[in-house]
Amino acid sequence: MQPALAITDLTVAYHDKPVLWDVDLEVPASTLMAIVGPNGAGKTTLIKAALGLVRPAAGQTLFYGRPYREQRRLVGYVPQRGSVDWDFPTSVLDVVMMGRYGSLGWFRRPGKAERQHALAALEKVRMADFATRQISQLSGGQQQRVFLARALVQDAQIYFMDEPFQGVDAVTERAIIDLLRDLRANGKTVIVVHHDLQTVPEYFDQVCLINVRRIASGPVAEVFTEANLRATYGGRIAFLGHAEDDEATPSRTEGMLKGVAD
């Protein structure tokens, strides 16, 4: 089957310093993939390069075998919620309707159909009661769910999410997981920049380990191994308890990772 996303030889540099180096990545359709790696590994850059938001020095990105230009309608994007000013004068419903702006055409205003769409998406992320709220009154988790709803109304095939679990409450985390599974059940592909190694095996089917170069990618069961994690994080993280010199490692991680590595 044709992969939902195929990246080949992707290289991105800022001021001559490579942020991504010769990355290849294939994401099968109808899967949930986590992109993990240390800070500054180029995870966000990988997403932005795939979406054409940063210009790569080299490389090619294909969505279902065709370039992004032709497949834009198939792709939805959930940026980091910290990337915008939440004091912007607008309502929750209005932000969600922005997801329809691309398909509305140049001069049509969002109308009843768009409202309906937006309300349905808000329902899915359990934010329907907040539709008329000013966005500055939302908690971090609620902001995140508004961004998810905005991407949902795009009705895309492939979704990119940049750290949707970052600093959210338990309700939001639960809502996002349900949503991800729902999307997968409907044949969608979701690529998520993820920070929490502990939850990778539970939430995702596929994982891509990245640190400027791609270390490994594939099914979690095959790829999410101690050796690969070590190669990705270097000495900055300790695994499986035999790195006694690193006290910062929570014991929960050890157990979780041990199970995976075995």
Add this chain to the structure above:
Amino acid sequence: MELFADYTLRMVALGSAMLGIVSGVLGCFAVLRRQALLGDAMSHAALPGIVVAFLLTGQRDPLILMLGAAGSAWLAALLLMSVTRTTRVKEDSSLALILAVFFGTGLVLLSWLQQRPDAAQAGLRSFLFGQAAAMVARDVQVMVALGVPTLVLVALFWKQFKVLTFDPEYAASLGLPVRGLSVLLTSLIIVAIVLGLQTVGVVLMSAMLVAPAAAARQWTDRLGVMIVLAGLFGASAGVVGALISATARGLATGPTIVLCLGVLTLVSFLFAPNRGLIWRYTRQAVPQV
């Protein structure tokens, strides 16, 4: 109403109202995009353009001078972007630098022009602080001819400008031509700036962009309402300020309008519900009693 029977005052009121609406509306975008300082730099940078346009054509026609002003404001904006992108100079430093260099160039040209014998240049100095009383029908015609299409464009590209201002990267991911839209929006902000040359002058023009928007933001949480309010605030401060300066002898128009705006903004910051300081203060104080 006797005021408006006077031809000059009628022109002054009309022109200032047009200016106030356009700069109030566009100022909202400048403020929300955090480009208030860019607006300030661009309005100062308009000065050399005015002088050069006059030197090249020898005419004092408002349209020609405005074109010159818009040209050098654009040049400053482009220069700023390329300096920030290609060098390691930070944006605030390059803003300050470009503002000073362009404005300095304008002042040098102006003082050099001052020594030339032709009488026509005498009026150019008024572009520093504005002189509403000098406005004639031709000025107002040009202002309306530029201002009305500007407002129409904002209405046409409303949803694009909104998402561009709130979340430019997301707008790009939707397939909107973000670069082109940014250029258009910046151009419209420059139109607002050059409309104010005659009335407010280049030195204080940025207040005309920032103050109505900042005041309007206090009263509402909706972009549409904010923009209408900012237009109204800009227009009323513009008209009141221009009329005061046109009737009282020797008051420069720009500073007078800016003072009116200052009062409006202060009232908004103090008394607006929810966001106003007094509202906040009393709400905080109540539970302690």
